[in-house]
Amino acid sequence: MGANTTVVFADLTGSTGVFESLGNAKATEAVTRLTQWIGKVCEAHGGRVVKTLGDGVLIVFPEAIEAVEAVVELQNSLPKRTQAWPDSQRMKLKVGVASGDIVEVDGDCYGDAVNVASRLSDMCDADEIWTTDAVIDQVSHMATRYRSLGLLNIRGKAEPMSVYSIDWEEETSEFLTVQASLNMLKPPVDSSATTIELSWLVNKASYPSERMPIQLGRVIETDFVVNDPRVSRTHARIEWRHGSFVLVDVSSYGTWIRFAGDTGNTEMVLRREECVLHGSGEIGLGAPFSDFSAPIVAFNLVLGPKKPGSLPKPDAKSVSAP
Numbered sequence: 001m002g003a004n005t006t007v008v009f010a011d012l013t014g015s016t017g018v019f020e021s022l023g024n025a026k027a028t029e030a031v032t033r034l035t036q037w038i039g040k041v042c043e044a045h046g047g048r049v050v051k052t053l054g055d056g057v058l059i060v061f062p063e064a065i066e067a068v069e070a071v072v073e074l075q076n077s078l079p080k081r082t083q084a085w086p087d088s089q090r091m092k093l094k095v096g097v098a099s100g101d102i103v104e105v106d107g108d109c110y111g112d113a114v115n116v117a118s119r120l121s122d123m124c125d126a127d128e129i130w131t132t133d134a135v136i137d138q139v140s141h142m143a144t145r146y147r148s149l150g151l152l153n154i155r156g157k158a159e160p161m162s163v164y165s166i167d168w169e170e171e172t173s174e175f176l177t178v179q180a181s182l183n184m185l186k187p188p189v190d191s192s193a194t195t196i197e198l199s200w201l202v203n204k205a206s207y208p209s210e211r212m213p214i215q216l217g218r219v220i221e222t223d224f225v226v227n228d229p230r231v232s233r234t235h236a237r238i239e240w241r242h243g244s245f246v247l248v249d250v251s252s253y254g255t256w257i258r259f260a261g262d263t264g265n266t267e268m269v270l271r272r273e274e275c276v277l278h279g280s281g282e283i284g285l286g287a288p289f290s291d292f293s294a295p296i297v298a299f300n301l302v303l304g305p306k307k308p309g310s311l312p313k314p315d316a317k318s319v320s321a322p
Contacts, residue, residue: 006067006099006135007113008047009121010038010074011056014091021088031055034091037081038074045070050109055091056121060109064099064138071095071129072144072168096120097131097166099138119154120163125250125272129166136164144168149248150213150239160213195302196238196245196277200226200295206302212240216285216297228295230286236270238277245301247283248274256284256294277301 012034019027031054038057039049046066047059061067074093082090098120100113120130136146145167151160197206198216205224207214214223217234226235232251239246249255249270258267259281267289268275280300287294 004063004099004138005102005113006061006064006097006138007102007109007111007117008042008059008061008067008071009056009096009117010042010059010071011094011121012091013094013126015055018089018091021086030089031091034078034081038093041074041077042070045073050107058109058114060102064097064135065142067097068129068131068135068139068142068144068166071097072166075127075129075168092126094121094124094126095129096122096124097129097135099132099134115156116154116161119156123152123154124165125252128272129168131164131166133162133164148241150237150241150246152213152237197300197302198224198297200224200297207238209240209245212238212245214238216283224297226285226295226297228286231295232286235285236283245277246274247277251286253286255286256288258282258289 012031015027015031018030021027022030035052035055035057039052039059042049042057042059042061045061046063047061047070050058050060052058059067059070061070074095078091078093096117096119098113098116100111100116102109102111102113104110116132120132124130130149131146146164147167149163149165152163153160154163195206195208198204203225207223214237215234216222216224216226216231216236216238218225218227218229218231219233222234230253232253235249235251236255237248237250239248247255247257247270249272255270256267257270257275257277259279261279267284269288277299278301280298282289283297283299284291284294285297289296
């Protein structure tokens, strides 16, 4: 197939709870019904189902436009399709989309686009659609809205890739309303900042802009480890965009932020949103500042040409939760 082939990995989340609630036989039937429905929706948009992998489906499309239209329809339709199901049996969808050359062997597909779509599906959360600039270049004229997540490290790729999130929800959704208010509160940019310093308990680290993006989270695979049960495995990401450090929440329970010197003691909560960092302040992971036991990471932007070297990554095994 040609370079314009677009690959979709659509994965159902929450199936573990369904198996616990219904048992193997009924849960398998429920998952199968949804994966078959995913395939039919994609086929209606010109896609071809390559295979089903448990609670996931691999589909290929000749054009990116059809692929994006299909996955947006899937995300919009799934809640309606399962609205009569008990809460414990409802599943959500996360989708990775990538374009490029693929090779077909014995009915299966291989290639860089297949690998990237699979990785993006693994990295994003429920209700999300992540894609690459190769796809966005083909659909930028569509009405579908999207936003840049910056350069992300993807397993198996030598260099970071530009990743985008497709905003499939209606414009009146709570997500977009909160996003707009955060943009209004966005603080001034310290364009001369070149390094960010982070500290939590005894852990301290310094990261120059060239090191971005970095991840904050509970597991040792992240760059800055905060070993607290309220912190998601990968909780937040700090990126370098247009001369600014940007904090991006990718957590389950949210990220709180407040800036030093704010006489109004204003704090913002990010839920799958982002904020430009300036000066110094504090980042609450998984709990608000009103919780005296919240895991709070202090940050400080270092200005000017000085770029302190990065310290070793904190060792999660040696840190106790507060």
